[in-house]
Amino acid sequence: MPSIPDTNDALLTVQGLSLAIRRGRAHTPAVAGLDFSLRAGETLALVGESGCGKSLTAQALMRLLPPAIRVTAGQVRFQGRELLNLPEAAMRELRGRGMGMIFQEPATSLNPVLTVGQQIGEVLVRHLGLQGRAVRERAEALLQQVGIADPARRLDEYPFQLSGGMKQRVMIAMALAGEPSLLIADEPSTALDVTVQSQILDLLQELQARRGMALLLITHDLGVVARMAHRVGVMYAGQLVELASRDAFFQEARHPYSRALFAALPEAVPRGARLQALAGQVPAFAAMPKACRFAERCDRVQSLCREQAPLLTPLAGNPENQVRCHFPGSGSFLAAAAGPGAGSPTFGPALLEVSGLQVHFPIRKGILQRVRGQVRAVDGVSLELAPGRTLALVGESGCGKTTVGKALMQLLPLTAGSVRWQGQALAGQGGKDRSWRRRMQMVFQDPFASLNPRMTVGDILLEGMQALGVVTDAAAGRAASAALLEQVGLQGDSLDRYPHEFSGGQRQRIAIARALAVSPQVLICDEPTSALDVSVQAQILNLLKDLQERLQMAYLFITHNFAVVEYLAHEVAVMYLGRVVERGSTARVLAAPAHPYTEVLLSAVPRLDGRGRPIALAGETPSPAAPPAGCHFHPRCPRAVALCRERYPDLLPLADGRQVACHLPAASAVQLDGEG
């Protein structure tokens, strides 16, 4: 963590910034009276859930708000100049030069038809007045600086030729090209895999230290905050509710909302405890309470909270830390979250056994479109699912984890492998037996896209039941649907409403109800919470846990989030390039990973205590069309020896029952193994 240069002059001061959404002639306040400041070399993290106004704030600083949003009051002083009444031409001079911005989605934030060199170059021409060869040389140096190998070649490439991590590096190079003194990063690592995220965060920190930039980091991930920030601002419903130094915030967050955020995090809760899900929803901007905006969801609410709006007041003893609450909490929040541990789950014989599962996609080339190769998306995966147990399938994007789920659902044809149900073989290769789907159902990642917007909730639930012949007459179907909604915690009268009338969390509940409609014994969950806010994620994880206890379903939980794995899964299987590299009980694998890739993945997860250094991972994940010879991981492995280059290691058991595909499993794990 770089220390902040000792200067009291704020680079950026925001006072009373208020934004409103314009609809026709009406203005609905969105962000209300924001105050904060930022010094050179300092990182301020703005944290909050979706819709709290943190991204709007960032756009307001750049004066790049969408047309429907207006600044209604406030001042923004940057380098001694008032920005809000600056002429547009002067503001353009400042954008990219005084302040640079990195956006969340590198895939859509780069122009698809201009080369990387052109996109970086235009900043250099615009702000530094460079011309001709100098532009190219500087752009190349910038790419080098953000850690892109072979920058000269990359300059002439288009964004679609780069991986997600490289695109974000290009975004950063672009934002840095004008040598800004303030960098605004809006969820810079949210769309990326953990190992890539770790690289990007390292890069930002290093660049900030070298250039003495101020960094305004907008994120929803408290782990990222712990790793990056000097100070933290928490936003709720358009207001800053807490502003504190990082250490004070992580030791003792004071606002009930900040504390609730922690309690909802799977990684902050002791294993086996229930997550503390926040009740209710963020109030709509149009119906904002006059008094405390958090009162309706607060567990410490008193009558004063509904009468008088609290102000952001400095805390006694430390005026740097401020909280907007009449009755701020104190003490460590983690203790408050402790609950009864879950009982040891029952262990039955395997319900579903998968062995040697392969899913290959042919690559066709040439005039006659002949098959020239295979993308080995899944290349020999074996796993077992038992009733009442959860197996987590973990890995980074492109490792084949979602393909495994789809293949099990018969949504994709199997290339090879067998699937046995209670010891009996289910349809083999390329089978299209729909009866599988009565036994297995899937919950998809994005509840905003996976529910048909033109169907009522009732029809969505009924469709699956009718297709698989679970119910035949409409009245029975309706009764069954109502019962299903009850089961996932929704009102029975939701049947005639459409998906858009529900929030993200409620939609995922509907998606779960849809999957449960045919009483499956196996539920495949494909990243069911990654599109949701943490407090909503807590609700869904609790629901899944309750349902499993009640219905004794087996879960195959596909995710990239280790905190969720730790909270929910009994067993975990880590995938890399289409194969399982390590498999075992969650407690063992997470405590002492044996495979070097598992070690790297775990170290890359930003931790709430901000400790632990991520292990640097070289290069990018190779293409599954041409995996490296020998062990697929050897080109990036810190421990690789000659044997690794020659032979793919077998998945062999250690004494504690876990299996590892590595010639040289970690000593600590083997040691643990010897003891256990």
Next chain:
Amino acid sequence: MLAYILRRLLYALPILIGVNLLTFALFFVVNTPDDMARLQLGVKHVTPEAIQKWKAERGYDRPLFWNPAAGGLQQLSDTIFFDKSARMFVGDFGQAEDGRDIAREITSRMGPSLAIALPTFVLGLFVTISLALILAFFRATALDFWGVVACVGLMSISSLFYIIGGQYLVAKVWQLVPISGFGEGLDAWRFLVLPVLIGVVGGIGSSTRWYRTIFLEEVGKDYVRTARAKGLPETLVFFRHILKNAMIPILTGVVVVIPLLFMGSLLTESFFGIPGLGSYTIDAINAQDFAVVRSMVFIGSVLYIAGLILTDISYTLVDPRIRFE
């Protein structure tokens, strides 16, 4: 890339054969040679002998696909299908009712058709894209609103009105150019000005509105926000970032009609008395000259297929994402 183009051309072959068969079926199976003869001869002269004579003169008295009376290869080649349809593949379209060679007629009429269609196309594209850019640049202002209203108004007016109104005003009242006709060589420009102008004006409404929608769709995209965050002036954001992306759907949408420009315009050419392929087709339809109509239907289909192939190729040229795949 080359393999891709070759593959597209290979795919076109079966489609061409299918088009040829369909045209044949349309003209000889649905509408038999006897029907043609009756229509051509007129009610007064229809007798079985006259029909036989008419068919024999034009070679329609032979079997459709298979001639068992002939020997050797002639069994295949001495048929209506081979003589009237299959030979169109090599550009042999036979003779029109007036005895002239259709292929020669087509080549000589292509020039006048192109002389109108090409300038109308290029000028129209330039004008409508410029107008659409202006509307998109001033989006959500009064200019944009009234511009769209004007576009809808222009779209709602029949193209006949543009032609007749234009002829009346420009040629009759102001007497700036001749009402109709065509001249040889450089002199032709006086006859071309009015039809080209009317062609451009008639297309402004729908095209401008469509292109404006494409531009506005691009304006809302994330990369535009990135470009603004760099501090680029709005003109650069429009001309470098938005225009280049919007040109992909626009170009590929218009490339398909480029080959069809050869066919000319049915309405414009007949109203302005231009001796092009459009008026040739109209005249043939009026005269019930089936040989000519058949030829034009076939050529039109072939050009359309050519347009589709060109569209695919142009995609690979303007979009790097497809070019490098």
